Amino acid sequence: MSTITTRAEALALDRTDQLGTLREAFDLPTGIYLDGNSLGPLPRVTREALQHAVEIEWGNDLIRSWTKHGWIELPQQIGAQIARLIGAKPHEVVAADSTSVNLFKLGAAALRLQTGRRVILSEPGNFPTDLYILQGLTGFTPGAELRTVEPAKLEAAMDDQLALLVLTHTHYKSGQVHDMARLTAAAQKRGALVLWDLSHSAGVLDVDLNGCNADFAIGCGYKYLNGGPGAPAFLFVAERHQAKIASPLSGWMGHASPFDFTDDYAAAPGIDRFLCGTPQVLGMRALHAGLSVLEQVKPRQLQDKARRLGQIFLERVLEAGDGSLRLLSPRDPAQRGGHVSFAHEDGYAIVQALIARDIVGDFRAPDALRFGFAPTFLRYVDAWDAAEALLEIVATKSYDDARFRTRAAVT
Amino acid sequence: MSTITTRAEALALDRTDQLGTLREAFDLPTGIYLDGNSLGPLPRVTREALQHAVEIEWGNDLIRSWTKHGWIELPQQIGAQIARLIGAKPHEVVAADSTSVNLFKLGAAALRLQTGRRVILSEPGNFPTDLYILQGLTGFTPGAELRTVEPAKLEAAMDDQLALLVLTHTHYKSGQVHDMARLTAAAQKRGALVLWDLSHSAGVLDVDLNGCNADFAIGCGYKYLNGGPGAPAFLFVAERHQAKIASPLSGWMGHASPFDFTDDYAAAPGIDRFLCGTPQVLGMRALHAGLSVLEQVKPRQLQDKARRLGQIFLERVLEAGDGSLRLLSPRDPAQRGGHVSFAHEDGYAIVQALIARDIVGDFRAPDALRFGFAPTFLRYVDAWDAAEALLEIVATKSYDDARFRTRAAVT
Incomplete structure (x- = not known):
């Protein structure tokens, strides 16, 4: 270059x-705003979308907006908008909760898929919340263990105890990008699953999750996706895993028929089972609008x-x-x-x-x-x-x- | 009456x-809006607060708003606003995530406090997401079990295996209110902890958590608290439990020093440890404004x-x-x-x-x-x-x- x-x-x-x-x-x-990697600026279309959401959808139509204005479909619609930016299929991505909460869901789900394997591997200096969440998850999962090793030693540390490799694709501090294809293949060769945190990659790098055969991914909505402060996060589950994977956070929005109000949980088909509580509509509206800016790019x-x-x-x-x-x-x-x-x-x-x-x-x-x-x-x-x-x-x-x-x- | x-x-x-x-x-x-128990209407002050949050805070001040406009303190400020409505101290309540996610955090934390006791008790027909989350939690916690019994038989079902009683104070369908003082005392007498879901109570009933010696509570921000669609939820942890309780969802906002970016999790003192990821600022702004309407009431x-x-x-x-x-x-x-x-x-x-x-x-x-x-x-x-x-x-x-x-x- x-x-x-x-x-x-x-x-x-x-x-x-x-x-x-x-x-x-x-x-x-x-001036010059060089922090779009921390909080993306306000898209003009978002200002309008939020005004509509507040005054017309919430203010006037109230609960009817769940159907009339499609609130209930926002997690999937946003998922599809993000999918094209990260090399995923539309039905492999959904917007929900925070990056931290989504990492917990997928980390727990992956540990459960990997019977007999209890090690999660990551690197020291990874974005803190990723390490903190994995510490919380392994602390609450009997027998599970978090290991961190320097990037150069990751492949050597992959053994037959490895359940899940969790790495941030683009390092939050250095900007160093991991070789997603190579590390995914290496971990999978040892029988492990691989989860990528795309917080600093989505909307700025040409990520190819399916091209790399990634298993899971999470990411942030308020950086390069311009979703606004504390925007909803996203998560990706490769199609091949969707039918057999369970979220520990089995809230009603992940139920097959949430409005039947039955007592027993039955997971929704596909990625929807990783939804949990009622979606944060204002944040979803903003993220949906912000992503429209990237539609033609x-x-x-x-x-x-x-x-x-x-x-x-x-x-x-x-x-x-x-x-x-x-x-x-x-x-x-x-x-x-x-x-x-x-x-x-x-x-x-x-x-x-x-x-x-x-x-x-x-x-x-x-x-x-x-x-x-x-x-x-x-x-x-x-x-x-x-x-x-x-x-x-x-x-x-x-x-x-x-x-x-x-x-x-x-x- | x-x-x-x-x-x-x-x-x-x-x-x-x-x-x-x-x-x-x-x-x-x-017309006549009789669904404020599902989605409260738009307070005028919220319309203004959101416009300011979008155009000035996000649009102009961007990441500086975390301090300049106090975004970082919103979870605690909202907690204090809610506390006075539910008989809690200001530092016993915090706004975060969804009701479902908060139930998971506190349910897991309670199970961990209750060594040797593995039963969670609730009632059939409780609000579905509460039962679904408890099913997910017990499914991911070896040995744990969810039991549901009809309200009239709750006290008889409390035995020395009972770790946690989880009830919704006001039933989402019938509006029937449980006797919080009596059921809390009965469960605690058997050595159990008690968690109340206040989704249909906060902002409409004269709830007295501390007067009833409640251990934990959760609740919804978008019903009588008028926080807007998918508003952040809240959670309560009685002061006496705060120092010894751990959240499984140990995200960076619950860290003692989140901006030190250290690799090891150290829980924040007090209720703050139940924060997880980056707070949804737009939703927090709306909830903060909506609660101001109740300030003098x-x-x-x-x-x-x-x-x-x-x-x-x-x-x-x-x-x-x-x-x-x-x-x-x-x-x-x-x-x-x-x-x-x-x-x-x-x-x-x-x-x-x-x-x-x-x-x-x-x-x-x-x-x-x-x-x-x-x-x-x-x-x-x-x-x-x-x-x-x-x-x-x-x-x-x-x-x-x-x-x-x-x-x-x-x-």
Whole structure:
């Protein structure tokens, strides 16, 4: 992937960018928003959809909206919208609950399928909630055990006790992407099942779950899918597993006939059995609308642009910088998701100094500066300008100011 | 509780109703909405709060809103708002996930506290998702067992194997209210813990969890709490249990320091450990706003008015009807929650005929007509007029029409 050495080249790239008009679909704040990997911005269509949901659907039609406005079908409709972005069939994905809750459901279901195997394998430094949920799950499952080993040793750690491999496809901090096809095949060869967390991949990488023969996946709705703060999450169950798998969280929305009000649970056919309680309608409405922005876009286009944006940024920082920013992400774009991270001992203050200039990235403890390059609304010139601002703040040490050093509770 | 025999008396009651002005806080649809026990109507303040949340918080301030607009504190703030309605301390309640997910968390946590006891006791005909979740939980917990016995036999069924009693305080169909103090004491005397589902009680009855020494409770945000479709649910853990209880769904929002991004789970102190994934912010905003409508109201006022509304309705139907509507609810208001149900073999069609007149109740299979008397926005004259409409539709058999007999998927 070639990079550029002047701002004029960035502007030239924007002029021929096939995704350039997508930017108009969003209500963007002033400045350069490099946190679409944490909370995607507000799509204009979502503002309208939510107003309709509140005033007409809830306000006027009330409970009739479950059918009249199709509330009851939103989990499956959203599932189908997400499926095309992650290489799945429409009926293999459903929107529900949070990423954490969905990991618990599928982790427990997988352990139950894998009689006689009790080990879940993951990596240290995986996104914390994934490890926490797996610790909770194994703590509540007699005999079950969570093992974490460094990525390079994963394959060696796969033995005949392995029930389930759980990895985040794109690492939340470094942006490093696992080889989904290779690791899935290696684990399956040992008789294990494989679950991928796509939180930092869906909507930005060209994910191919079925091409990799993945068993299960989960992911987040509020990052590159633009579903809004705390949006519903999604889960994927490969068709071949759907008939024989059971959710521990067997709530009424996963029942074959929820409105028959019978006392005994009977799992719905297919993926629907992984629904649990009443869906959060406002969040579903927002996610449904946000996903419509991606309807005409190919995942490969998103991946190409995101990686190119990140490459312009990181090459400029590396080439024009003083060396104090250490690259945490792979330099090779083929190994990287949509975000780029650097380490710096004053990382927190530098991020705050950038935010004061309306260039919004985020800080991840202990020392990472993280910048997300969402391909839907960023311009190539934004990547260039963000690099220039970062370089200037570091070179002038303008971040060395008390107002940038005070830590907020949430970072 | 005295009742009335003329419409003029209903109008007179409205003129002196201390809660009468609360009605102005809502955007109400045309007609008489008797389904606030299923989905509460839209409070005006919520419409404004959601517009602000979408356009300013999400649209402009994006991830900064976690601190700037206090998103991160919403689960606890809402918990405190709900606590005063259910006889709990502010730090004993938190908003999170769905009622179903919260039941799973607390059910699993309770089983774990109760070493050597593996029975969960409930009643047949309890709200289905409660039974389904308990079936899922016991199915995934070796040795655990769910038993259901009729209400009259509950105390006799409490033995030294009983780990947890799970009951819905106000029955979703009949509106029958369990004696929380007596059943809690009886179960605790046998060494069991007790969990109350307050979905049909919170915001309409004068619930006193701590006065009854309850251990745990869960409940729904979208009924009498007016939190909007699929609103976040809540859960209560008595202070005395908080330090020694663990959630199986140990997601990052329940961690003592979620933003330290450490690999090992450490439960947050207190009720916060029952948070799991990222909170659904739009739903939390709506619930927070909806609860503000109840801020100045005493639960006892809500209870008195709801029961009186229900009594006017049911007495009129019983006294002026042809006997074809069979009362499913207790006639004694002291034994009843906010809704009143009748059985009729043509129940489905009668409910549809009422809806065609903008009088919205609901149908619960196989034959129940259910009418909710939310004390916040209904007038006494609404209860009277709804009874008159029901009586006329039944007397004239005007419901006997093909357009009222076609079943929708969701009822």
